[in-house]
Amino acid sequence: MDFFRLDGQTAVVTGGNRGLGRAMAAALAEVGADIALVQRRGDEGETKRLVESYGRRCEIVPCDLGDKEQVLRVMPETEARLGRIDILVNNAGIQRRHPATEFPERDWEEVLDVNLKSVFLLCQQAGVRMLRQGRGKIINIASLLSFQGGITVPAYAAAKGGVAQLTKALSNEWAAGGVNVNAIAPGYMGTEMNERLMNDATRNRQIVERIPAGRWGQPDDMKGAVVFLASRASDYVHGHILPVDGGWLGR
Numbered sequence: 001m002d003f004f005r006l007d008g009q010t011a012v013v014t015g016g017n018r019g020l021g022r023a024m025a026a027a028l029a030e031v032g033a034d035i036a037l038v039q040r041r042g043d044e045g046e047t048k049r050l051v052e053s054y055g056r057r058c059e060i061v062p063c064d065l066g067d068k069e070q071v072l073r074v075m076p077e078t079e080a081r082l083g084r085i086d087i088l089v090n091n092a093g094i095q096r097r098h099p100a101t102e103f104p105e106r107d108w109e110e111v112l113d114v115n116l117k118s119v120f121l122l123c124q125q126a127g128v129r130m131l132r133q134g135r136g137k138i139i140n141i142a143s144l145l146s147f148q149g150g151i152t153v154p155a156y157a158a159a160k161g162g163v164a165q166l167t168k169a170l171s172n173e174w175a176a177g178g179v180n181v182n183a184i185a186p187g188y189m190g191t192e193m194n195e196r197l198m199n200d201a202t203r204n205r206q207i208v209e210r211i212p213a214g215r216w217g218q219p220d221d222m223k224g225a226v227v228f229l230a231s232r233a234s235d236y237v238h239g240h241i242l243p244v245d246g247g248w249l250g251r
């Protein structure tokens with residue numbers, strides 16, 4: 001449907017080399033967007049091949065999101081290679097598990113730098129450009145732990161709680177300028193991030209029993225939500241966090 005088409009637009013997707021990022025980059029390309037994949041290492045071109053299979057351009061912008069200097073180069077480099085920035089999907093993220101009493105400061109800093117600080121810096125860099133053009137879509141990837149505390153993941157929960165509040169704060173400032181800032185909160189998704197949980201038969205069963213939909217989410221389950229929030233279908237949707245969680249939060 002035309003309502004959801006993104007022809008002539010450019011989307012920046014962080015962590016697009018695997019997991020949820022790959023599925024979302026492919027979905028945005030399928031509805032017409034060119035894609036800048038922000039990633040710190042190669043993926044033998046799998047996501048790039050997928051994007052190009054839809055006839056879209058795909059540029060890989062190398063960046064370690066834990067390094068501010070590299071983060072600040074992402075938008076100028078994307079503009080130089082693809083001409084414009086219409087959509088930003090802040091997807092990349094890491095998780096470190098330790099009991100709170102033993103949580104290493106180094107891990108705290110890494111999680112906060114990648115999951116929250118880089119999100120703010122990229123929003124800021126994209127926001128300036130989008131406000132100038134009077135239009136833009138920012139989609140931050142939050143988490144169930146934007147709403148719940150979890151156990152042994154204090155840095156991740158703090159960062160994802162921050163992502164949710166940052167989304168609302170930026171939305172308040174930028175909505176009148178034509179920039180939509182929203183977030184998606186995925187539930188339990190079957191990616192490498194959850195490999196340990198999926199391989200633990202007991203935990204796996206407990207999780208599936210707790211999900212109203214009765215199954216883990218898959219990367220493709222993110223596609224509809226990201227296309228909606230990137231397209232003009234969501235022009236009057238500002239500052240929301242959309243759960244894609246099989247009903248987890250409503251239970």
Ligand code: NDP
Nearest residue numbers: 015019020040064065066091092093143188189191192193
């Ligand atoms: P994965 O672990 O499968 O992928 C994480 C992605 O982030 C990879 O592309 C990874 O790149 C990238 N990344 C990590 N650190 C950096 C860095 N310093 N610089 C650049 N890229 C980096 O995770 P998912 O696909 O499952 O998760 C995607 C997002 O969704 C994350 O923000 C996560 O917190 C969130 N989320 C996931 C849930 C789930 O159940 N899977 C649930 C709720 C939220 P590399 O290949 O180089 O490591």
